[in-house]
């Protein structure tokens with residue numbers, strides 16, 4: 589059934605404003621439906637208490653709400669066990685957790701970590717840090733001109749048996765392309781390498797079943813899924829988390845502490861030192877509940893139609909070049925482009941003054957931009973609350989901006 593965009597938009601306070609923005613930057617952050625804001629507001633007003641410690645009803649209530657969120661996340665990504673879900677600050681922290689705990693404990697000089705050229709800096713820098721600290725080697729999967737990954741590069745990277753992890757995005761935050769995850773995971777496992785999926789973008793555009801995917805780690809942030817900032821998820825296949833040393837040390841992550849030593853708690857508490865993002869976890873639960881009202885096939889169809897429309901409109905603009913496949917059948921969530929003689933920052937500055945929110949720059953994917961031989965691009969990203977009329981207005985204003993900038 590087609591999504592009722594008008595009804596969806598009414599649930600977002602920002603779109604109920606008299607002059608709402610034309611928000612085409614959901615790849616950077618999703619807007620927030622009222623139920624997410626209300627859930628966090630209720631916790632702060634009526635249930636504020638720390639988790640896992642208090643003996644009184646209010647504390648129990650906070651713990652129950654926090655743990656209920658873990659269960660909602662588990663079900664959303666089809667993990668087998670609740671204990672496989674660790675709450676973090678965001679995808680960046682989730683990936684850093686893996687690099688700085690599993691990575692430090694399991695990788696030695698000369699071992700390989702395989703990355704794709706599509707990666708966000710969050711899935712590059714933690715591994716570069718390990719390269720500096722331990723001397724691991726990074727092995728890169730390049731792409732074809734249409735943005736698809738060169739699968740032969742994966743096999744080459746795994747061939748000598750020294751690669752211990754393949755860490756790839758599930759959806760490029762620049763090109764919108766979707767690497768074939770099942771195939772990549774299978775190849776990695778055949779070579780006895782673990783796999784980490786950066787699902788930061790994928791999480792809001794495609795259903796994820798970690799059990800079926802059979803990935804070892806998966807990371808995402810709540811804020812791209814219409815949830816609050818400051819909350820993310822690390823999924824790790826059981827029993828990996830039991831074998832990994834703790835990340836941060838402090839309260840909540842221990843069973844016992846003496847003056848000489850400490851005994852870590854069982855996962856996931858072992859990785860959730862200190863007071864966790866309680867209101868944010870509650871907000872994330874509300875966001876997932878909001879999101880799952882809509883069947884995936886309707887979300888996908890809506891976004892496909894929006895992207896097809898956007899690509900058609902953009903292609904018709906002279907001197908505009910779409911990066912990647914330029915086909916809605918092969919991308920999800922976003923499309924990026926350059927315009928000859930126009931800097932992306934100048935363009936988005938002009939559009940911004942018209943209330944049109946597009947992102948310009950390297951989108952934290954500098955190696956990809958270097959590979960494309962450009963310094964920056966403009967990204968238009970869509971979500972289930974966008975309309976074709978917004979795309980039309982955006983395309984019209986891009987034409988106007990070009991005329992102004994090229995004058």
Ligand SMILES: Cc1ncc(COP(=O)(O)O)c(C=O)c1O
Nearest residue numbers: 678679680708710761788789809
């Ligand atoms: C593909 C990808 N990975 C990782 C991140 C980092 O997410 P966060 O900044 O929420 O940790 C982003 C954010 O844009 C992203 O698009």
